[in-house]
Amino acid sequence: MSATTARIVTSYGKVYIVELDDGRRLSASTRGKKTDYACGDYVAIDVINAEQAVINKALERKTLLYRSDQWKSKLIAANVTQIVIVVASVPSFSDELIGRALLAAADANIRALICLNKCDLPESDAARARLAYYKQFDYPVVEISAKQDLSPLMPWLDGQISVLVGQSGMGKSTITNALIPEANARVNEISLALDSGKHTTTHAQLYKLNETAELIDSPGLQSFGLAHMRAESLPHLMADMSPHVGQCRFSNCRHRQEPGCAILNAVAAGAIAPTRLELMHRLQDEIQLASTNY
Ligand SMILES: Nc1nc2c(ncn2[C@@H]2O[C@H](COP(=O)(O)OP(=O)(O)OP(=O)(O)O)[C@@H](O)[C@H]2O)c(=O)[nH]1
Numbered sequence: 163m164s165a166t167t168a169r170i171v172t173s174y175g176k177v178y179i180v181e182l183d184d185g186r187r188l189s190a191s192t193r194g195k196k197t198d199y200a201c202g203d204y205v206a207i208d209v210i211n212a213e214q215a216v217i218n219k220a221l222e223r224k225t226l227l228y229r230s231d232q233w234k235s236k237l238i239a240a241n242v243t244q245i246v247i248v249v250a251s252v253p254s255f256s257d258e259l260i261g262r263a264l265l266a267a268a269d270a271n272i273r274a275l276i277c278l279n280k281c282d283l284p285e286s287d288a289a290r291a292r293l294a295y296y297k298q299f300d301y302p303v304v305e306i307s308a309k310q311d312l313s314p315l316m317p318w319l320d321g322q323i324s325v326l327v328g329q330s331g332m333g334k335s336t337i338t339n340a341l342i343p344e345a346n347a348r349v350n351e352i353s354l355a356l357d358s359g360k361h362t363t364t365h366a367q368l369y370k371l372n373e374t375a376e377l378i379d380s381p382g383l384q385s386f387g388l389a390h391m392r393a394e395s396l397p398h399l400m401a402d403m404s405p406h407v408g409q410c411r412f413s414n415c416r417h418r419q420e421p422g423c424a425i426l427n428a429v430a431a432g433a434i435a436p437t438r439l440e441l442m443h444r445l446q447d448e449i450q451l452a453s454t455n456y
């Protein structure tokens with residue numbers, strides 16, 4: 163048995179694949195019931211044999227992207243520099259998920275990019291119009307067709323460790339497969355090695371795109387709890403709200419029904435979308451609920 167460090171390149175939640183400096187890959191378990199490791203983590207391991215290792219601890223993380231509800235948190239990816247929020251015209255995407263992912267990124271100091279996929283479809287016009295709201299507040303939006311032309315996305319990936327997030331069906335796997343032709347083959351091979359049966363999108367996987375760019379494909383997200391955030395920081399981290407922060411009559415304004423609330427006024431004036439205010443209120447409630455549970 164020997165001690166060394168490695169990088170988690172696949173996370174199945176409880177079982178991991180780690181890559182050593184020399185490129186060798188080992189299946190890795192954890193000590194006890196510990197599962198708070200994520201794809202992209204650098205970890206201290208004990209190598210058991212040519213195939214197996216045990217993870218002792220995670221080394222210091224530059225960033226950590228995770229979601230949480232009142233009961234538990236779930237790590238999405240570690241050490242990423244960019245979150246690529248994949249949306250599409252069909253099936254219709256959720257503003258809720260975009261809003262939450264943008265907040266998670268801002269909270270964790272990670273760059274965010276909205277990627278509109280399936281632009282070959284005529285329905286894209288409606289999706290593009292919905293995304294104009296985010297563009298207006300300087301959230302970058304890039305348009306692609308994973309099936310036809312990925313090139314507009316490429317400059318955004320250079321020099322970044324990106325994680326793809328999105329609802330199921332938006333085209334994350336199609337993007338990954340277009341970027342990394344051997345991705346499919348490798349996933350199947352790993353699943354086989356772990357005896358985990360058929361490849362499903364239940365795991366996160368890290369791929370090297372080129373010398374400077376890496377990509378993590380994560381499972382489709384239906385929900386994105388942010389119970390770990392601070393309620394007061396929400397408007398600071400939302401680009402449409404932040405210009406109004408500090409302008410309310412009361413310094414402890416919760417932007418609910420207080421008189422002289424600059425954010426409510428901006429919504430009434432049409433400068434902030436009502437759905438964004440509702441999102442903030444829902445998150446305030448979730449955070450409050452979680453804090454009363456501890
Ligand atoms: N027309 C069109 N269809 C696409 C495009 N990209 C993906 N699709 C289709 O959209 C469907 C969903 O794509 P996936 O890549 O499986 O979506 P996903 O986001 O990985 O979904 P999960 O694996 O469930 O998380 C598939 O039928 C794809 O063929 C595109 O650029 N244009």
Ligand SMILES: [Zn+2]
Pocket residue numbers: 410415416417418420422423424425426
């Ligand atoms: Zn206010």
